[in-house]
Amino acid sequence: MPTPPTHPFTFTRKQSASNKTPRQINRNLVFNLIRTRQPISRADLARVSGLQRSTISLIVEDLIRERWILEGSMGRLPRGRRPTFLELNHQRAVIALDIHPSQTTVAVTDLGGRIVAQNIVVLPADPSKAITPIIAAIRKLIAAHADKSFDGIGISLPGRTDPLLQKLIFAPNLNWPVLSIKSRIQRATGLRVEMDNVANACALSEVWFGESDGLHDLVVVNVSEGIGTGIFSNGTLLRGANGMAGEFGHVEMEANGPACGCGSRGCWETLASNRAGLRYYEEISGAHAPASFAALIKMAQADNRDAIKALEKMAHFLGRGLRMIVSALAPSEIVIVGDVTSAWYMFGPKVEAQLKQNSLSKAPKLRPAYEGNTARLRSAVALVMNVSHI
DSSP: OOOOOSOSSOOOHHHHHOTTSOHHHHHHHHHHHHHHHOSEEHHHHHHHHOOOHHHHHHHHHHHHHTTSEEEEEEOOOSSSOOOEEEEEOTTEEEEEEEEOSSEEEEEEEETTSOEEEEEEEEOOSSGGGSHHHHHHHHHHHHHHTTTSEEEEEEEEESSEEOTTTOOEEEOTTOOSOGGGHHHHHHHHHOOOEEEEEHHHHHHHHHHHTTSSOSSSOEEEEEESSSEEEEEEETTEEOOOGGGOTTOGGGSBSOTTOOBOTTSOBSBHHHHHSHHHHHHHHHHHHSSOOOSSHHHHHHHHHTTOHHHHHHHHHHHHHHHHHHHHHHHHHOOSEEEEESGGGGGHHHHHHHHHHHHTTTOSSOOOEEEEOTTGGGHHHHHHHHHHHHHHTO
16 A cells, blocks of 8 residues: 655645634644654654644644543653653544445544454345344444444445435435435434545545645545545535535446446446446456456456456546546546555556546646545545544
């Protein structure tokens, strides 16, 4: 897995210390420095962040009082006062759910987004019975980690939710009653539940955990059974009317293309999603596709030529679709989330080559999510922590 950048926020000294900068930004800056560099002293926080020591002291005391961080061991210096190191409070945790049409991953994560434990729940064929095993898996993980204090449950959904009513309003790839999942899990666990579209959650996670600086426009493209996009612009998520902003996956690219779950044909996700990659393999090889997209990736990494050709075709259409995002939004950065990132070294250059063709403006920075295949789970953590207002 690629190593995250050493500076989780790329604020300049002036931007960090400015009276016009919201206090929230400084708190997030300090929290993320502790998360990525723990154990770390107050003096080192001031040096790395560019904030005044008095500001660091106030923020640190707030974070300790609210139990986000703890004081740990003491350091040794040749002379002078021994510094006290700071670290995250690992007793606090979040339950993260990553929902797919046929299975759901349930995980325990700490405040830094590190996965402590996880289970995959294969959903029953009867859609009406899908939520019951998910609740059972959540209860089992909570019981197995009784020493932890859970702040809430974050759910990443492959669909659009109404941000005010918290209802799923568009999810063409789901066929089970996910509408009631929030209320049912809250009643069953007594924990607060936050849910959002997975691409929105991943965009929030990129900023929350410091992989993007929060100052520039960012688009996250989640490549899975379908394709979803999350847009972070002017310091906030762009949701649009009824939370429907960013449905680039359902923009028609081929008039006579494959049928899409939304009712149209030739949508971007029918050409560049995981399902498309598996379909291309069958078309190219004449054989049945492997059981999962992850298996197709492994075949390509093992130099299976048909698998490589299938994923190259998928990469071609993924890059073509990214061009419409650049033309419409001109973001500074595009981040790709999904299983395809595990073979980004093979197919990323082909995506980028397509992206740069016929571009009306300078191509944005294109990269895979730093946390790779765990991005969707960590994004669920960001949903809970963002509401908690660190």
